[in-house]
Amino acid sequence: MTPYTLRVRDVHKAYGRRRVLRGVSLDVPRGAVVGLLGENGSGKTTLVRIVCGDLRPDSGTVERSGRIGYCPQEPVLNDELTVGQHLRFFQVAYGLERLARADELLDHLECREYRHERVGTLSGGTRQKLNLTIALMHDPPVLVLDEPYQGFDWETYLRFWELTKGLRDRGRSVLMISHLTYDSARFDALGRLRDGVIRFGRGGTEEGT
Numbered sequence: 001m002t003p004y005t006l007r008v009r010d011v012h013k014a015y016g017r018r019r020v021l022r023g024v025s026l027d028v029p030r031g032a033v034v035g036l037l038g039e040n041g042s043g044k045t046t047l048v049r050i051v052c053g054d055l056r057p058d059s060g061t062v063e064r065s066g067r068i069g070y071c072p073q074e075p076v077l078n079d080e081l082t083v084g085q086h087l088r089f090f091q092v093a094y095g096l097e098r099l100a101r102a103d104e105l106l107d108h109l110e111c112r113e114y115r116h117e118r119v120g121t122l123s124g125g126t127r128q129k130l131n132l133t134i135a136l137m138h139d140p141p142v143l144v145l146d147e148p149y150q151g152f153d154w155e156t157y158l159r160f161w162e163l164t165k166g167l168r169d170r171g172r173s174v175l176m177i178s179h180l181t182y183d184s185a186r187f188d189a190l191g192r193l194r195d196g197v198i199r200f201g202r203g204g205t206e207e208g209t
């Protein structure tokens with residue numbers, strides 16, 4: 001069995017003449033949390049979309065074992081539906097028998113009380129908690145989180161990292177886009193996307209954007 005649950009090799013992607021990715025390679029081992037930094041427009045979202053299978057690379061390969069959980073930067077939620085209705089929708093989409101993991105996540109993020117609220121009435125931080133819950137509720141082996149703590153207050157931010165530690169301990173592989181300099185020590189490895197390629201340092205050794 002491969003020690004990697006996500007492996008990206010020599011990925012290239014251009015939009016017309018703009019060559020955004022010029023040979024990106026990346027491994028996310030089991031039980032590792034890998035951070036990805038990069039300036040605005042460096043190609044992070046392009047790479048994430050390719051990893052998730054939402055966009056085809058011009059060349060190169062992406063291998064991943066099993067399902068993926070994707071937490072996009074902009075929550076894709078329906079304002080007219082309640083939190084609970086979103087969870088039921090994704091329960092069916094993911095083919096889950098029960099919502100036990102979703103309930104656990106809502107409890108951990110302290111937002112179970114919003115279960116019957118329409119999403120259109122929620123604060124930005126609470127919408128983001130739901131966004132994250134949806135990405136994690138089917139407990140996939142590979143997670144791609146695009147600035148997952150946007151809008152979180154400090155307590156929730158710390159809870160988020162407790163949650164991430166739990167994912168690491170259970171052997172999940174996490175690729176996380178981050179913009180925060182003080183985050184860097186929390187990653188097992190940290191890559192910076194610049195000029196179309198990723199250069200790696202160990203977590204805690206790389207400067208922020």
Ligand SMILES: Nc1ncnc2c1ncn2[C@@H]1O[C@H](COP(=O)(O)OP(=O)(O)OP(=O)(O)O)[C@@H](O)[C@H]1O
Nearest residue numbers: 015016018020038039040041042043044045046047
């Ligand atoms: N669909 C598209 N068509 C043409 N150009 C695109 C498209 N998507 C992205 N780009 C361009 O590709 C480059 C990389 O964009 P991308 O969104 O991947 O960067 P990013 O690192 O995620 O940026 P940010 O930090 O601002 O979110 C940018 O110059 C952007 O304008």
